[in-house]
């Protein structure tokens with residue numbers, strides 16, 4: 459017998475429980491050293507401290523001449539001039555420059571000892587008589603166009619804190635600061651188990667069977683949340699098959715889809731009981747997705763007791779309900795396991811009133827228009843058409859929210875390149891465990907991993923083709939919750955200027971970053987305007 463969901467956990471409590479569930483496991487995971495070429499998209503396990511001064515030596519900021527003292531300046535004679543190109547970038551230390559002398563220098567070259575300024579080539583005249591003159595319009599200022607050693611950082615300065623997501627810019631900074639490899643948080647290994655005999659992997663639905671919409675979606679979403687997806691398996695609706703798959707999985711987190719409710723072939727609860735698992739969350743007061751669950755699988759069963767506890771996230775089978783479960787339970791659980799900071803999405807005003815559930819929180823796909831959250835149509839539990847054009851999921855408190863109410867909007871984890879580059883590592887297979895194969899492939903291509911793409915600017919016009927109405931009364935989750943908000947299709951017209959705005963996801967990730975010392979200084983005062 460399955461356990462009824464008599465007292466579901468509140469939505470905020472469920473997220474808090476999921477965020478705390480794996481604190482111990484996260485603390486025990488040893489950092490993984492990764493070469494820079496494999497570190498993109500990972501999270502720093504330790505602060506990034508500069509291994510050198512930056513710049514490492516006084517550097518010319520311009521092509522021109524290094525000068526010593528006031529002008530005019532003597533230029534090297536042909537005999538003295540070993541290299542008529544002067545001092546180039548990449549040269550070692552050069553001879554001191556005597557007072558009243560100048561020597562040609564390239565951008566990025568080490569400024570010779572004794573130099574007091576650099577004169578840009580367009581501001582000086584070499585008349586060929588052995589003397590360099592500065593143009594009257596550009597009097598030389600002491601130190602001009604010299605980037606002083608240590609201007610950006612001193613060796614030992616903390617450049618980035620632990621928990622920073624490794625972006626392309628972080629890779630560049632780490633390289634500049636002397637790193638060949640980075641300590642990164644170990645990615646939690648996650649296995650996805652897709653339950654349901656009715657599911658087809660290709661072709662058109664037929665004979666009462668439908669296409670598996672979760673197999674292609676859940677793995678990529680988990681990767682965007684920082685997981686290493688070791689495999690996606692489809693299982694038959696047999697109790698023993700589900701039990702064996704969960705019991706034998708080597709993953710840190712097992713994510714199941716379907717089978718969470720009380721139907722005759724809903725095997726998730728019986729499997730957890732058979733495994734002696736502890737149900738941390740058993741049903742959440744949220745629509746869609748209320749049968750979602752989170753369990754701690756007993757440590758050492760069936761592995762040795764020394765093994766850290768594993769977790770299981772049970773996502774409901776209805777596809778939008780599964781997305782709700784991903785963001786409610788999997789996101790906070792993986793956030794802790796990946797050492798990422800909690801996202802801090804700002805609230806957004808609702809462009810339309812949204813009807814609430816009397817007791818439960820609702821999660822509604824929304825798009826942004828002029829910073830307002832516009833509820834999208836096709837938001838029923840079994841539908842993906844709304845979420846496929848959404849920027850986020852608005853959190854509607856019990857009882858609903860009026861137009862203009864500020865509501866929290868959950869960002870949708872998304873990274874196109876992660877998905878594209880790594881998808882081959884996660885091919886779904888029915889009853890075949892590929893989990894042990896190709897896990898390393900998941901790391902390949904990571905250098906092309908990005909942190910997000912502008913989802914709002916891509917083809918939202920597709921949604922404008924939506925003309926049919928969501929059928930009323932088919933929603934089991936609450937009266938009217940399946941209904942379309944009036945006028946929301948305006949958001950899906952595809953011509954909306956808001957579609958070009960910076961995606962919230964990116965903006966939020968940026969706000970996680972602390973400002974490092976000296977960040978404000980992008981042009982040195984000595985350099986002047988370029």
Ligand SMILES: Nc1nc2c(c(=O)[nH]1)N[C@H]1C(S)=C(S)[C@@H](COP(=O)(O)OP(=O)(O)OC[C@H]3O[C@@H](n4cnc5c(N)ncnc54)[C@H](O)[C@@H]3O)O[C@H]1N2
Nearest residue numbers: 654669670671672673716717718719724749774775776779
């Ligand atoms: N007596 C009750 N029945 C149901 C309740 C309830 O409270 N009492 N809750 C309903 C809600 S809400 C949901 S959500 C579902 C959750 O059911 P399960 O997690 O057991 O999922 P299934 O029964 O296996 O499937 C539900 C639905 O989703 C379709 N599905 C499943 N997997 C996929 C997939 N990979 N791709 C596409 N569609 C999938 C499946 O065919 C069903 O239509 O329970 C309700 N019932």
Ligand code: MOO
Nearest residue numbers: 746747748779839
């Ligand atoms: O997951 Mo159910 O369909 O709560 O809506």
